[in-house]
Amino acid sequence: MKSFTYERARSTAHAAAAASQPGVKIIAGGTNLLDLMKLQIETPSTLVDINHLPLDKVEETTDGGLRIGALVRNSDLAADLRVRQHYGVLSRALLAGASAQLRNKATTAGNLLQRTRCYYFYDISKPCNKRVPGSGCSALAGFNRIHAILGGSDDCIATHPSDMAVAMRALDAEVETIDREGKTRRIPIAEFHRLPGNTPEVDSTLTPGEIVTAVTLPPPPPGTQVYRKVRDRASYAFAPVSVAAIIDNVRGRVRSARLAFGGLAPKPWRVAAAEQILANTAADARAIDATADAALKGARGFGANDFKIPLTRRTLHGVLGEIART
Amino acid sequence: MNDDQHILPTIEVTRRTVIETGTTALLLGALPHVSVAADAAQGGPCPISAELRVNGHPHKLVLDPRTTLLDALREHLGFTGTKKGCDHGQCGACTVLVEGRRINSCLTLAVMHDGQSVTTIEGLASGEDLHPMQAAFIEYDGFQCGYCTSGQICSAVGMLTESRGGAPSYVTADLTRPAVELSDDEIRERMSGNICRCAAYPNIVAAIKEAAGKMT
Numbered sequence: 001m002k003s004f005t006y007e008r009a010r011s012t013a014h015a016a017a018a019a020s021q022p023g024v025k026i027i028a029g030g031t032n033l034l035d036l037m038k039l040q041i042e043t044p045s046t047l048v049d050i051n052h053l054p055l056d057k058v059e060e061t062t063d064g065g066l067r068i069g070a071l072v073r074n075s076d077l078a079a080d081l082r083v084r085q086h087y088g089v090l091s092r093a094l095l096a097g098a099s100a101q102l103r104n105k106a107t108t109a110g111n112l113l114q115r116t117r118c119y120y121f122y123d124i125s126k127p128c129n130k131r132v133p134g135s136g137c138s139a140l141a142g143f144n145r146i147h148a149i150l151g152g153s154d155d156c157i158a159t160h161p162s163d164m165a166v167a168m169r170a171l172d173a174e175v176e177t178i179d180r181e182g183k184t185r186r187i188p189i190a191e192f193h194r195l196p197g198n199t200p201e202v203d204s205t206l207t208p209g210e211i212v213t214a215v216t217l218p219p220p221p222p223g224t225q226v227y228r229k230v231r232d233r234a235s236y237a238f239a240p241v242s243v244a245a246i247i248d249n250v251r252g253r254v255r256s257a258r259l260a261f262g263g264l265a266p267k268p269w270r271v272a273a274a275e276q277i278l279a280n281t282a283a284d285a286r287a288i289d290a291t292a293d294a295a296l297k298g299a300r301g302f303g304a305n306d307f308k309i310p311l312t313r314r315t316l317h318g319v320l321g322e323i324a325r326t
Numbered sequence: 327m328n329d330d331q332h333i334l335p336t337i338e339v340t341r342r343t344v345i346e347t348g349t350t351a352l353l354l355g356a357l358p359h360v361s362v363a364a365d366a367a368q369g370g371p372c373p374i375s376a377e378l379r380v381n382g383h384p385h386k387l388v389l390d391p392r393t394t395l396l397d398a399l400r401e402h403l404g405f406t407g408t409k410k411g412c413d414h415g416q417c418g419a420c421t422v423l424v425e426g427r428r429i430n431s432c433l434t435l436a437v438m439h440d441g442q443s444v445t446t447i448e449g450l451a452s453g454e455d456l457h458p459m460q461a462a463f464i465e466y467d468g469f470q471c472g473y474c475t476s477g478q479i480c481s482a483v484g485m486l487t488e489s490r491g492g493a494p495s496y497v498t499a500d501l502t503r504p505a506v507e508l509s510d511d512e513i514r515e516r517m518s519g520n521i522c523r524c525a526a527y528p529n530i531v532a533a534i535k536e537a538a539g540k541m542t
Contacts, residue, residue, distance in 0.1 A: 005372060005391070006374055006391035027435075027438070030438065031433045031434075034394070035415060049438055078493070078494065079491070084501040088502075091494065099519025100481070100485065101418060101430045101484075101519045102433075104428060104429050105429050105430070234515075
């Protein structure tokens with residue numbers, strides 16, 4: 001690990017002002033950042049510790065939703081009874097991620113801002129446009145089993161590894177931020193993570209110095225909530241494919257559907273057209289196939305990740321079948 | 327060769343010297359202050375003061391901010407019961423309890439825990455009386471080589487606190503129920519952050535189940 005200066009943030013404004021300086025990184029849980037620093041993928045000159053800031057509460061909002069502080073630990077959020085009762089898809093997605101030890105440390109904002117687990121991003125001996133802009137992408141013609149089939153570019157096909165963000169995408173969460181001037185804004189989760197294009201080194205739409213203070217959830221949507229994660233081992237592994245589904249069934253017909261996919265793209269993937277196709281059907285096999293066609297429109301495999309296309313289709317059948325039986 | 331190696335004492339450390347005298351712990355405890363000074367002289371990072379309460383006793387430390395909690399425990403304070411496995415949060419060998427919650431001590435900086443309490447494997451027993459989880463691991467042979475064991479035991483102790491507090495897991499069928507029954511599947515899922523290269527898993531699950539019953 002490269003040397004750095006360590007400071008404790010005195011306030012959110014102080015943290016944002018500090019974070020706008022080059023070489024400065026904010027540290028909260030640290031479970032991803034320190035890992036990357038040990039490998040010298042991240043080499044900050046200063047770390048600003050925000051663990052003592054009062055951003056660790058889950059509060060009810062006046063409109064019947066929830067406001068989740070940036071520092072709420074993943075395990076605390078997953079165990080919050082309000083989340084378990086009204087946002088089950090979020091609780092289940094959090095519990096599907098990492099290990100209990102990591103969830104006890106990892107924070108809401110840190111989970112959103114974690115970097116890809118692309119093998120080549122992690123291997124500093126290999127070209128990677130996300131790590132070293134302009135150096136090339138080793139995954140395009142390399143081993144790309146965990147890589148994107150949607151939303152990638154000629155410069156990067158890395159996926160976003162979060163489970164939590166996939167559930168938040170289905171729930172239409174908003175990310176609250178504050179910038180170095182103390183200005184706050186709310187970013188719809190759909191616009192928080194960005195596609196790589198020709199600047200894959202930039203993961204999110206945060207401006208320099210802008211830090212996440214909370215994530216808000218609108219009132220719970222009607223319907224059954226499911227998070228299904230398909231992975232190589234039963235626990236403690238990233239998802240080649242995951243689905244967050246919120247389906248409102250009335251007398252055997254789908255009144256409304258929300259479907260967000262993880263493991264497929266550089267950000268949680270949601271296609272409005274696919275949800276509209278499923279709505280007003282009985283979610284029979286034909287309707288699910290048409291829904292999958294729309295969700296996977298433009299999907300492209302790069303060899304080792306070709307399997308994700310049929311796996312997504314089958315996972316969708318499994319999830320919607322499970323909901324139909326409940 | 328780096329500075330640390332130059333100042334290492336030339337003694338042969340054997341398992342017996344460690345067990346009989348605790349010599350290694352004392353020597354290692356004294357070393358890092360020298361290496362921090364050497365770093366600072368080369369324009370390295372500014373050392374940071376931190377106080378950790380480890381197993382009930384306060385310890386004042388002056389640390390290179392890069393020092394992980396794991397390295398502070400092992401190399402600065404001599405609590406070598408906590409093991410370094412992967413050093414990347416993937417194996418769980420370094421699991422300790424901070425303020426009663428289990429975390430990977432390799433993926434956090436010691437200075438981030440100034441003023442907090444840490445429990446390591448050395449702090450679980452009461453004098454000569456083993457903690458029920460330690461006793462159960464012995465009774466059920468919950469290990470082979472033993473390298474992951476201190477992490478497994480600390481993790482299991484933290485896991486019982488979580489499940490008794492009603493925290494659900496990925497395999498909990500009904501998330502809305504505030505209480506959790508600790509089935510074998512629940513134990514396996516909740517302990518998935520602790521890898522055992524010898525695959526002593528069936529006995530680990532049995533030991534945890536036994537201890538969970540005794541600790542009620």
